Amino acid sequence: MPRSSRAPKSPWTVARQTCTDCGRARSMAKNYDRSDLLEMVCAEVDRHASWIQEISERIMRNPEPGFREWRTAEYVAQQFAAIGLSYRTGLARTGVKARLRGNGDGPTVAILGELDSLIVPGHPFADPETNAAHACGHHAQIASMLGAGRALQAVIQHLDGDVVLFAVPAEECIEIGWRRQLIDDGEIEFLTGKSELIRLGEFDDIDMAMLTHTESGGNALGSVGDTHNGAVIKYVTFTGKSAHAGARPWMGINALKTAMHALTAIDAQSETLPDDWRVRIHSVMTRGGDVLTAVPAEATAEIMIRGATFEALTRGCELVDRCLRGAATSFGARIEVETMGAFMPLTQEDRLTEIVARGIREVVGAEAMGAPRHRTGSTDLGDLSLVMPVSHPRCAGAQGSSHGSDYVVDDHGLAAVLPAKWMARSVVELLADGAGEAHDVIRASGQRLSRDEYVNRRRTFQHVQNYGDLSES
Ligand SMILES: [Zn+2]
Ligand SMILES: [Zn+2]
Incomplete structure (x- = not known):
């Protein structure tokens, strides 16, 4: 940190010349x-x-x-x-x-x-x-x-x-x-x-x-x-439409399958990024529907994109966004993606x-x-x-x-x-x-x-993006 930005020393600092064990002042003679x-x-x-x-x-x-x-x-x-x-x-x-x-x-x-x-x-x-x-x-x-x-x-x-x-x-x-x-x-x-x-x-x-x-x-x-990879998190909500899963599945839009499709597309492409970017993309499904007999109307997933550089993180995020956008189009579902910085590369x-x-x-x-x-x-x-x-x-x-x-x-x-x-x-x-x-x-x-500058850079990773529109389906 530049010296000019260094804060003045604070009053809560402690005196230093007393031995913690015996309580006596230390000798300064030597x-x-x-x-x-x-x-x-x-x-x-x-x-x-x-x-x-x-x-x-x-x-x-x-x-x-x-x-x-x-x-x-x-x-x-x-x-x-x-x-x-x-x-x-x-x-x-x-x-x-x-x-x-x-x-x-x-x-x-x-x-x-x-x-x-x-x-x-x-x-x-x-x-x-x-x-x-x-x-x-x-x-x-x-x-x-x-x-x-x-x-x-x-x-x-x-x-x-x-x-x-x-x-x-x-x-x-x-x-x-x-x-x-x-x-x-x-x-x-x-x-x-x-x-x-x-x-x-x-x-x-x-x-x-x-x-x-x-x-x-x-x-x-x-x-x-x-050195260490940095990481970005995407908190993703897939929204479809519920319907009777046995009687009228054609009336629904399956949020779970939209999510599965997106995650499979991401997996299929993760090897398309250069090795030296050290990109890792991993995810968990945190919700995949509510009742077995209804087409799942909502699913949620958390996706972490890791990479060795800012470019790697940015390109990894682009790949994930492309797959999410594609899944929304394929299924006629709506996908909200909240992106947050997690760690910067070390x-x-x-x-x-x-x-x-x-x-x-x-x-x-x-x-x-x-x-x-x-x-x-x-x-x-x-x-x-x-x-x-x-x-x-x-x-x-x-x-x-x-x-x-x-x-x-x-x-x-x-x-x-x-x-x-x-x-x-x-x-x-x-x-x-x-x-x-x-x-x-x-x-x-x-x-x-x-x-x-740090705070501003970190904020560049924070945004919300929406893909697809249920009204179009
Ligand atoms: Zn640790
Ligand atoms: Zn740890």
């Missing part, structure tokens, strides 16, 4: 060099390892889906209070944010953790009432964010910039119907947490951000530098990736590092990557298939403690010695979108 500070944060993470693991495990067992992570947010606030940090709550409904004040007016580095779970029936730690389940490992992110923050408290007075610890809501783009209601009620404008927080200006006082995500499979204990900043990779290598060893790659899944850290440099390392510690009922973090040390260590190290590298590395990252990342 001049620590960078390697001292790196050693200190690693030792602090080790000292608080069981606290970090307890946080990860506790949130795993108390999952809540996005934009309603009320208890999780309260728990994070309690942890901030316990380590002597003041904080703000209720950001994009549930976000919680604290700041560690360093020396001078250097750049601000944010460490993020996502509050939300998925909804996965059958998951071993699913909430029995809501089926909410941490099948993407976000609980470990909150723990590693808090762990890194607690370690950085020990050295913050020797860093030439600030650190923001930010628990952010609603990374998973789920419960679209409910979130549309939130949008209609004016509670949110965008479907995911970071996009909302950008719109609300909650990243205006941050210069770069990092977040470590768990993954399963393979032998790597850490990696960084992946690109990590190269200079920041180098620094974080160094941290990971120091913590896990070069032989345990994985190679970065393109991922066809999506994250709203992609949205943030449009407005500032971001880093999205991956850690181990989980088993099973991500988003599946068997995805469980079974090693909170790998999933939360090691990432806390490499994120704390990375922050030290960025902000020590006049924050030269952080300034380099900002310079290397060049001009990003302003908040307004």
Whole structure:
């Protein structure tokens, strides 16, 4: 984010010169060099390892889906209070944010953790009432964010910039119907947490951000530098005409078959887009009629179009719209298509990736590092990557298939403690010695979108289109 847009430092930041354990003022006598500070944060993470693991495990067992992570947010606030940090709550409904004040007016580095779970029936730690389940490992992110923050408290007075610890809501783009209601009620404008927080200006006082995500499979204990697909959602309502399905089917217009025809046409053409666009189009039927004996008069479907670039997303959307328009014509049905941006494609900043990779290598060893790659899944850290440099390392510690009922973090040390260590190290590298590395990252990342430019770009994906007209049939 351009320096000129940086907000003044807020009064809710906290004093920094008191030891969180003994309560005494820290000695300022020694001049620590960078390697001292790196050693200190690693030792602090080790000292608080069981606290970090307890946080990860506790949130795993108390999952809540996005934009309603009320208890999780309260728990994070309690942890901030316990380590002597003041904080703000209720950001994009549930976000919680604290700041560690360093020396001078250097750049601000944010460490993020996502509050939300998925909804996965059958998951071993699913909430029995809501089926909410941490099948993407976000609980470990909150723990590693808090762990890194607690370690950085020990050295913050020797860093030439600030650190923001930010628990952010609603990374998973789920419960679209409910979130549309939130949008209609004016509670949110965008479907995911970071996009909302950008719109609300909650990243205006941050210069770069990092977040470590768990993954399963393979032998790597850490990696960084992946790119990710972006995604657009279409919420589609197919309207036909009811009639007796046995006696007078010719009097009806079948909304279910209109939907089936459209989805089949989309499937049949998905291979016509170039491979390197990495387009994925997937859908769920959320309604397919009401009673067996009547021609279905209404069907609804949600379609997600993913792609590696804006062009890929745009061309994927054109393909889907063409198939929907064609189905409306074929059946004489009416189709309403509400399009919404879900995630923007993620690109990590190269200079920041180098620094974080160094941290990971120091913590896990070069032989345990994985190679970065393109991922066809999506994250709203992609949205943030449009407005500032971001880093999205991956850690181990989980088993099973991500988003599946068997995805469980079974090693909170790998999933939360090691990432806390490499994120704390990375922050030290960025902000020590006049924050030269952080300034380099900002310079290397060049001009990003302003908040307004981001919001406008995101809004270009939002529109409603109608195809077909029942009166013509
Ligand atoms: Zn996920
Ligand atoms: Zn995730």
